[in-house]
Amino acid sequence: xxxxxxxxxxxxxxxxxxxxxxxxIVVLPGADGHVGGVTVEAAGATMVLDKAYAGAKPGxxxxxxxxxxxxxxxxxxxxxxxxxxxxxxKSYVLYxxxxxxxxxxxxxxxxxxxxxEVGERKAVEIVITGHTDTVGGAADNDRLSxxxxxxxxxxxRETFAARxxxxxxxxxxxxxxxxxxxxxxxxVSEPKNRRVExxxx
Amino acid sequence: MAIMTAPRARCAAVCLxxxxxxxxxxxxxxxxxxxANGTASIERAGATKPAVIGExxxxxxxxxxxxxTVGITFVDNSMMSLGPQTRLSLDQFKFDRTTHAGTFNASLxxxxxxxxxxxxxxxxxxxxxxxxxxxxxxxxxxxxxxxxDEAP
Numbered sequence: 001x002x003x004x005x006x007x008x009x010x011x012x013x014x015x016x017x018x019x020x021x022x023x024x025i026v027v028l029p030g031a032d033g034h035v036g037g038v039t040v041e042a043a044g045a046t047m048v049l050d051k052a053y054a055g056a057k058p059g060x061x062x063x064x065x066x067x068x069x070x071x072x073x074x075x076x077x078x079x080x081x082x083x084x085x086x087x088x089x090k091s092y093v094l095y096x097x098x099x100x101x102x103x104x105x106x107x108x109x110x111x112x113x114x115x116x117e118v119g120e121r122k123a124v125e126i127v128i129t130g131h132t133d134t135v136g137g138a139a140d141n142d143r144l145s146x147x148x149x150x151x152x153x154x155x156x157r158e159t160f161a162a163r164x165x166x167x168x169x170x171x172x173x174x175x176x177x178x179x180x181x182x183x184x185x186x187x188v189s190e191p192k193n194r195r196v197e198x199x200x201x
Numbered sequence: 202m203a204i205m206t207a208p209r210a211r212c213a214a215v216c217l218x219x220x221x222x223x224x225x226x227x228x229x230x231x232x233x234x235x236x237a238n239g240t241a242s243i244e245r246a247g248a249t250k251p252a253v254i255g256e257x258x259x260x261x262x263x264x265x266x267x268x269x270t271v272g273i274t275f276v277d278n279s280m281m282s283l284g285p286q287t288r289l290s291l292d293q294f295k296f297d298r299t300t301h302a303g304t305f306n307a308s309l310x311x312x313x314x315x316x317x318x319x320x321x322x323x324x325x326x327x328x329x330x331x332x333x334x335x336x337x338x339x340x341x342x343x344x345x346x347x348x349x350d351e352a353p
Contacts, residue, residue: 081284081346086280
């Protein structure tokens with residue numbers, strides 16, 4: 001009975017010493033140049049990878065150590081996975097004549113660009129997100145932003161349907177005053193923040 | 202008043218449908234397949250269906266590629282794309298569309314994967330975790346790639 005833990009311990013030691021894995025983790029440069037990074041925990045050790053092409057090989061020979069990868073190597077190893085990346089979601093910010101769903105004149109070109117993008121994607125989804133400024137309470141702004149998004153969704157329903165977008169692929173979301181385009185103090189009327197963002201993905 | 206009663210009547214109908222239909226308890230989709238090439242499938246509750254463009258994915262699904270590749274965009278705008286001979290489980294996915302609070306836990310059992318984090322990680326760095334047979338990854342953002350493979 002007492003032998004089992006010993007045998008298990010020996011097996012663990014064996015697997016830890018000999019490197020049974022050919023795993024690789026590598027951070028990629030973001031399209032916008034932003035690199036946040038990844039923490040890697042393996043066999044009781046933690047490593048932070050926070051630079052483009054910084055890598056780690058957990059489960060390999062010896063203790064996990066940072067590895068510097070080249071762009072060429074990474075693009076070769078991950079060629080298929082990278083080629084299968086979806087087109088990133090694209091967002092369009094629209095402004096409306098105060099209190100309604102009539103597009104502000106300046107936003108017509110943005111609307112046209114958004115609809116063009118919709119036509120170019122396969123299995124397209126559309127997220128309509130309402131935003132408010134900081135006038136009023138947070139809960140009221142959540143409701144207001146959702147109502148604005150839903151009104152825009154209703155106004156655009158036929159436009160999207162005419163382009164073959166399924167009705168269940170369109171959603172309305174209210175973000176209230178959480179994502180201010182122009183940072184202001186509380187209770188500041190700011191037209192730039194009263195907007196609807198349409199994300200095409 | 203007419204404006205008030207119409208949605209209420211619709212709600213009553215929906216509520217009845219919810220109570221009667223077992224499918225109504227099915228979870229919301231967490232993402233959608235946007236790219237697909239070659240042979241790949243989705244394993245869901247013991248059944249297997251082809252992973253084709255437009256197919257929705259759900260929490261607890263496992264995506265499996267043979268000679269093919271699959272690219273998925275999730276509802277928080279994060280993205281994952283699988284190379285061939287890959288097995289990826291979407292273990293847990295919670296996302297609040299209003300606050301962007303959430304959790305995204307996935308396991309790469311084998312193969313190659315490219316990841317771009319989304320709104321969950323932007324709101325809460327580290328809230329996306331990817332498990333591999335050798336390690337646990339905490340994602341702060343934004344793009345990275347992982348290979349899980351037996352030593353040759």
